[in-house]
Amino acid sequence: MSPRLTPFATPLVALAIALLAGCVALPWQTGKTPDGARAKVAILETTDVHANVLSYDYYKLKPDDSLGYERTATLIRRARAEFPNTLLFDSGDTIQGSVLADYQALVKPVGCDQELAIYRAMDAMGYDGGTAGNHEFNYGLRFLSQVTGTPMNVDGGHTDHCAGPHFPLVLANVYSARDGAPIFKPWTIVSKNIEAYTEDGSRIRVPLRVGIIGFTPPPIMDWDKQNLAGKVSVSGVVEAAHKYLPELQAQHPDLIVAILHGGLDTSPYTPQMENAGWYLAGVPGIDALLLGHSHTEFPGPRYAGMKDVDAHRGFVRNVPAVMGGFFGRDLGVIQLVLNRQQGRWVVDLDNTHSEVRPICPRGSADAVAKKLACVPADPAIAPLVQQAHEAAITYVNTPIGSSTLRMSSYFADEGNMTALAPINAAQADYVRTELPRLHPELADVPVLSAAAAFRTGFGGPDDYTDVAAGPLTLRSAADLYFYPNTLSAVKTDGAGLKAWLEKSAQRFNRIDPAKAGEQALINSHYTGYNFDQIQGGIHYVIDVSKAVGQRITTLTWQGKPVTSDQPFIVVTNNYRASGGGHFPGLDGNNIVLAAPDGTREILVQWLERQKTIGIKNLEPTSWQFAPLKTRGPVVFTGASGKQGVAHDAGLDNIRQLKDHGDGTVTYAIDLSR
Template identity: 40%
Template sequence: MSRPTLSPFRLLAGALLGAGLLSAQAAELKLRILQTTDVHMNLLNYDYYQDRPTDEYGLAKAVTLIKAARAEAKNSLLFDNGDLLQGNPLGDVVARVKPLKDGEVHPAYKVLNLLEVDAANIGNHEFNYGLPFLRQAISGAKFPYVSANVVEAASGKPAFEPYVLLERRLRDESGAERRLKIGVIGFVPPQIMLWDRQNLEGKVRALDIVETAQRLIPELRAKGADLVVVIAHSGIEKTEQPRFAENVAAQLAQVPGIDALLLGHAHAEFPGPAFAAFPGVDSARGLIHGVPSVMPGRWGDHLGVIDLSLDDSGGRWQVVASQASIRPIFQRSTRKALVEADPAVGIAIAAEHQATLDYVRSQVAITEAPIHSFFAQVGDDPSVQVVAQAQLDYAKRAVRGTAYEKLPLLSAAAPFKSGGRQGTGHYTDIPAGPVAIKHVADLYVYPNTVKVVKVNGAELREWLEMSAGQFRRIDPAGPAAQELLDPAFRSYNFDMIEGVSYQIDVSQPARYTAEGQRTPAQGQRIVNLRYRGKPVDPGAEFLVVTNNYRASGGGNFPALGGERIVVDAPDENREALAQYLAGAKRFNPSADGNWQILPVKGVKLRFLSGAGGIKHLARTPSVKLVEERGDGSALYELAD
């Protein structure tokens, strides 16, 4: 049968139609990617420790930004990057005080389900309450969860879905409907095996992030992913990181096949000036080694936004232009709120919020003086000492009748709320009077459990040397005023050890970096280390009560690891503190001054802290005010 002959008119019409289809097919498509991260159960803009609303953080405020950002774009996707389920008393109530019942939806997912989140990643703090609770909680999410580098201990099979392919119908700039497959893969720091060893050992293993990405991203592409979004609960380091490192954004960005990189964990803000000088970073456009990347702070204080322009004229979708940015809910310079909270969040979790208020307001004891942490990094401090004393009280009972009963017992505790990356308002500040559960949680913010380790005198000294790394080296021949604190050092790694006395010589270089790596320094910052008035014998044995994080190797302290644990207690440090205070009923918080920073002749030792510390100066003669900054912070110096 002969084919019908087409008229020149129909040939022309067909050619024009084909050209039109080709033009439509090649039209630009714009996609907006939105990200929240490290919410830490701050679903509402409410400070449970101070028992009052706040403008500085809260997912309810970020929801307002999310809705505005969605309204500006034809196509958008929303992702959460973990550390969602733990972080404040609301999280503790749902996990421990009034645990979720079968079939109940976790309040975090009541909120995220309302937001119609597209997918989420598992953060390291999701494991704090154990695997059964984690699985129970995320079962209430109406969106997929991903975690590619956590596998079952025995089989090596993925413990969670490693990645998902989201099929979405999007509109290009001509208005035509286009179908895209978006591959989404998630990663968590391998250090979960240290930080939550008691919950995870023998059950799961954590693989290296970069190696897992190199293996699985080609697999995602082979399964048809037009676009690959990596949600990595990991931060950005300036230098090359080793295998199994915690913050590997820079290396991850160099893995081929990644179109967008969503970061978290470090509670930092990218794009931002703090990263402008990092290798491979374009801070203006929000690129890391050419990959659009974003890290929107913590606690819902920012929304991450990545705008992508896509083109498929070459036969596959490619990112031809991008811009990453973060949108704040609060202006720090003026201390002004930029958005109102979305009321839907408060309505959705009203019952859980009220249950948390009822819990945190219950009284435990009475303090005869204020307890605060504004100066906890520069001198022996009541807010840390009361924790250390509570741990000692618990451990004395735990070792009674054991082979360890006669060994000297010490206690290590650190300031958890000392500003830093959490902001100028992140300090403990408990007034004299009733001490409630909210104050106990304020003094001990993590759900750690009590552990006792055995070390010798030499290892005890190195433990303190690692802690002393939080101080900059002060040059006696340098400027007349010098900054004392190293902002890169996490305050929760500044362990003070109760039961011994010592001094810190900050004119000496640090023996350890903030990551626990030994420096070339041969001197010692810890001097006059004594137990009961006598120099500590390097070979003498000591018990030190601490928490599961430190005892299992968290912070990379020298000589510390799970094998040093001699008392593996199931109780939380916070519960030990509550029991100690309840037993005291009324107490006068004070520090015994068992450690001091040695003065450096001719140099004023200065440090930044919250302006809230000004009202406590009359009770703190060792500190004096230099200036209030007007942004919630103040500059102080140690008195001569």
């Protein structure tokens, strides 16, 4: 017979059971934490998810196991099972960057009472905080204030308390032009109870107060000028840290975590620096640094050799730091060890390190095995966004015309402009119609157009634009024009045009004709979306054997050499026209047309008017490499099995050399042909 419990005994037994389970702390366990105590805390980070909630490619209309927040969620759950003490933060570029995001922002905007799909997914995982990246501002301040649940005292801002994420967003370096106050809280304190151990090995549960402060890239004022000019101001990252860290430190948090949507750059600091993480790490008082924006991983080989950076253990100027990839492909983890000394927690740097955990293994030669080894999707995420996901698919399948040719970016760097020519044609057509109304004095100035391939394999072998011949849908336009930029036109001259093309030509390494070994054609440090290719009756030659700044050896318009003072209008996007990419002569001061329309929408309207596009609608490739005979092969990496695409585009000088077994191959290009 079981002993009978008195009413008084029952809660005592329950307490004993709870204590054994580690669920309840005794009163003396939650008091002052003794010196000599030790704790391990894992700081988990996502960044640059870009609203890729599901493992799905909306351009190809098929699942894609290599990305998706639903798989990052699995890594988060595994990390929490591994570490008893965790904090979870997001470093920004969260709400924009996928068809799903555009659908919820532009096509059928969510209401004040509706939470964005990406935030619903993140709330399911229980975040402790985050910050705003540059792409948070792409849809305007009213949308941003609404979907983050943050009333903003700015022109056009949302003043209601709408549905937003269930975690705090902090941002210290963007201020309202009305009152000078930050548009988000610059900092806040997150409190957690953590498990620690005393010197004698006793387990205790104690509170941990973590201060967080956030920063976004200052160049947002250039990149999103049409959304931000006159409404907000921005300060440098270091200046904002010096301004608000003392306030945060006055609250005596146990740790301070800086959440920066930015990477690492050791160039001389300026308040406009895009990737100021190296300098932010030098501001006293920061215990851990979360990075983003660069779409790469830290710790990682890209940062090996950088001054005062440990690219293996994950330290920047002796501050533990991490940057966890992009599109939901990775989870950043800082494993902090804390020692209690003189009444405060101190980071044990010798036993602390960072790592980036991918959802799929890297470096595997067997693409099939690699795919099978990807972590599974967390089953709790997809049902939260299914309705919006299905609506986005229906939207991108809206027919808009047809094409008689394949438009791809597989060989955009080598001269196949089929994916860029429709953009250039649509942009130029728009400006030739609209500009004379605003500036009759410019009606006779030649209009050129610049476009860059946004998808050139940076994200893997599937990260290319590829629109098949046949019916065109809104999905085709979204594939051709990936970002939600607006259209801008700038006035320049022949000298400015040549400088523009010289900057673009930095996409290529300098090739030595006498070198016997392999030479890489593509400069991996110069991003593909900064390789502008310009059309509109011009033709130019790029000589990759010459030094940077001396590569455009021929430049003509309508068959005649371009003179340095010859006027031109060049159509581009708001990012480039306002200084994005640091092109010479482009700082926003020579914009003659800033369209309210998105470039993608302008492209859609042009495709609808053409009904069927083919060679007759598109200008041929406007440039070529200077003939160059080399002793050794000139090579580049691309998607496997695409040599036929090159051949169909007239690039018969490209041949496949080596299959890497992961969906990529090495191609050789004969520059003498």
